[in-house]
Amino acid sequence: MIEKIVAPFYEGLEHHKILARKCKECGAIEFPPRYACNACGYHETEWVELSGKGKLTTMITPATLNSDPWNAKIGPYCYGIVELEEGVRINSTVFGVTKKKAKTLRNQLPLPVHAIFAERDGYTTLFFQIDEDVLA
Amino acid sequence: MVSGRVGKYQRSVSIIGVGMVPFCDMADHPEMEGLTEGEFFGTAALNAMADAGLEPRDVEFFYHGNANPKFHNDAATPNMQVAQWFGMGGKGSAHHSEACCTGYVALQEAVLDVASGAHDIVLSGCAELACGLPIKGKPAHIRKRLLLEDLIPDLEAIMDRAYTRALGGGHIGQDDWIDLYRTTYGLTDEQVDEVLNTMSYHGRRAAVLNPMAMHRTPFEELAKEAGYDDPMEYLRSPFNPKTTQYLRVTGNATNADGAACVIVCPTEMAHKFRKKPIEVLGIGSSSLELMVPHNEMEITKEAARQVYEVTGLTPDDIDLLFVNDFVLASQLCAAEEVGYLPRGEGWKWMLEGRCAFDGDRPINPHGGRTSYGHAFGVSGMADIYEAVLQLRGEAGAIQVKNHPKTAMLRGFGGGQNCCIPILKAVD
Numbered sequence: 384m385i386e387k388i389v390a391p392f393y394e395g396l397e398h399h400k401i402l403a404r405k406c407k408e409c410g411a412i413e414f415p416p417r418y419a420c421n422a423c424g425y426h427e428t429e430w431v432e433l434s435g436k437g438k439l440t441t442m443i444t445p446a447t448l449n450s451d452p453w454n455a456k457i458g459p460y461c462y463g464i465v466e467l468e469e470g471v472r473i474n475s476t477v478f479g480v481t482k483k484k485a486k487t488l489r490n491q492l493p494l495p496v497h498a499i500f501a502e503r504d505g506y507t508t509l510f511f512q513i514d515e516d517v518l519a
Numbered sequence: 520m521v522s523g524r525v526g527k528y529q530r531s532v533s534i535i536g537v538g539m540v541p542f543c544d545m546a547d548h549p550e551m552e553g554l555t556e557g558e559f560f561g562t563a564a565l566n567a568m569a570d571a572g573l574e575p576r577d578v579e580f581f582y583h584g585n586a587n588p589k590f591h592n593d594a595a596t597p598n599m600q601v602a603q604w605f606g607m608g609g610k611g612s613a614h615h616s617e618a619c620c621t622g623y624v625a626l627q628e629a630v631l632d633v634a635s636g637a638h639d640i641v642l643s644g645c646a647e648l649a650c651g652l653p654i655k656g657k658p659a660h661i662r663k664r665l666l667l668e669d670l671i672p673d674l675e676a677i678m679d680r681a682y683t684r685a686l687g688g689g690h691i692g693q694d695d696w697i698d699l700y701r702t703t704y705g706l707t708d709e710q711v712d713e714v715l716n717t718m719s720y721h722g723r724r725a726a727v728l729n730p731m732a733m734h735r736t737p738f739e740e741l742a743k744e745a746g747y748d749d750p751m752e753y754l755r756s757p758f759n760p761k762t763t764q765y766l767r768v769t770g771n772a773t774n775a776d777g778a779a780c781v782i783v784c785p786t787e788m789a790h791k792f793r794k795k796p797i798e799v800l801g802i803g804s805s806s807l808e809l810m811v812p813h814n815e816m817e818i819t820k821e822a823a824r825q826v827y828e829v830t831g832l833t834p835d836d837i838d839l840l841f842v843n844d845f846v847l848a849s850q851l852c853a854a855e856e857v858g859y860l861p862r863g864e865g866w867k868w869m870l871e872g873r874c875a876f877d878g879d880r881p882i883n884p885h886g887g888r889t890s891y892g893h894a895f896g897v898s899g900m901a902d903i904y905e906a907v908l909q910l911r912g913e914a915g916a917i918q919v920k921n922h923p924k925t926a927m928l929r930g931f932g933g934g935q936n937c938c939i940p941i942l943k944a945v946d
């Protein structure tokens with residue numbers, strides 16, 4: 384039996400659960416989930432669930448060359464590095480950043496973020512959003 | 520990421536011939552329009568053979584690379600389809616494809632082949648007709664123009680399909696490294712803009728003088744047409760708008776049609792041929808997918824570490840640096856990462872023009888991707904072509920002034936792969 388990873392990950396997102404893999408040797412979290420560990424090069428990992436809480440550490444505002452009209456339908460957004468509290472770091476799309484606010488927010492980095500889930504063409508995807516109390 | 524290593528070759532390998540088809544948009548050049556992949560690759564291959572003083576019968580094996588043969592060429596086995604154009608029908612060959620890193624992987628393939636002892640004389644080339652698209656059911660000389668709406672969806676192909684595309688993690692690449700640089704060294708947005716515009720300006724000065732480059736109109740001339748006396752003022756103007764947070768139009772590479780080839784053999788045989796041999800001392804390599812933070816920086820650091828380790832060289836030994844800069848900012852960031860410029864100081868060197876082709880610490884004396892053009896899979900091989908001319912002292916009007924003996928190439932591309940060869944002129 385070949386262990387399924389991608390389908391269970393997206394099934395998790397449907398239920399607003401973020402699944403990752405944890406290295407059985409070094410304990411690093413592999414996210415998005417895959418079979419092996421890319422922190423230490425060990426072959427075996429196991430399922431863990433992430434909280435979806437973390438911080439945004441960089442902020443790139445989209446422009447003509449890298450904007451995504453589908454994102455804009457959800458709301459104003461930026462691209463940036465998200466660091467989750469379990470130690471995961473990924474490039475991601477983060478909502479709650481208007482062009483107007485970007486300059487001020489950029490000087491306040493890192494900013495707390497939480498996971499949001501969006502329905503897209505037959506699957507659920509995962510983005511992040513700046514915590515509301517920061518934007519208030 | 521997990522680090523790697525590269526060992527010494529079983530035997531030393533040198534470049535003995537190079538050939539090219541200049542980068543251009545064929546549709547703008549009636550004398551080029553209607554040429555096909557076979558004619559492009561064939562011309563570059565035969566030019567490389569002539570450069571070395573070889574006939575096709577002397578070459579034992581060839582590698583063929585391009586970024587995306589199905590999309591640009593509607594071919595699954597492009598090596599079979601071009602072999603007879605340069606008299607190598609029946610010889611062994613293989614195709615490889617690594618998006619914009621293809622041209623550097625092309626050198627690696629040929630070097631590993633000869634280093635292993637499998638063949639003595641190997642040709643490796645790349646051809647890309649990146650300004651157009653094939654038309655199903657018509658012969659290769661009939662093509663249609665590639666539009667941005669054709670290209671943008673296809674560029675997704677460099678992103679992981681299981682996760683990165685769906686999770687929106689692949690769009691940060693153009694700005695990520697220069698943003699980190701700005702934050703780390705406390706530059707203002709205006710300073711970053713001035714640095715990038717200065718790099719554009721000097722790149723174009725070189726391209727104007729380079730017969731292989733695509734954009735050969737000086738910024739002085741374009742500025743005048745737009746009503747500016749000062750080319751720098753033009754580069755800062757709405758005529759050159761921002762396309763990302765940091766990059767203006769002139770900070771992005773333009774698609775080009777082009778081809779380039781190299782021929783390698785064991786260094787011990789290399790003196791028998793026409794030109795000064797250029798030894799390939801080693802090639803470091805590392806790759807990381809687009810969702811991994813600062814992936815370009817991480818793989819550049821790792822590949823550089825490997826090649827310094829295996830060659831025993833240090834950044835002080837490097838006389839000339841090429842950086843695949845389809846994102847212009849990479850030129851500065853990568854030059855500091857490989858130790859060619861002092862950390863945090865490179866931006867000042869750029870502003871002072873020290874990294875121009877006629878400066879004391881030259882980078883991309885051919886003009887760089889944004890002025891030279893970007894024929895995707897060919898760009899790396901074109902960098903190697905230009906580095907070989909510089910190391911031979913044959914680069915003409917763009918010959919750098921410090922008589923370079925050793926050159927490093929920071930090859931990069933394809934979502935993302937990094938290959939860093941060090942080349943050295945053999946006395």
Ligand SMILES: [Zn+2]
Pocket residue numbers: 406407408409410411420421422423424425
């Ligand atoms: Zn591990």
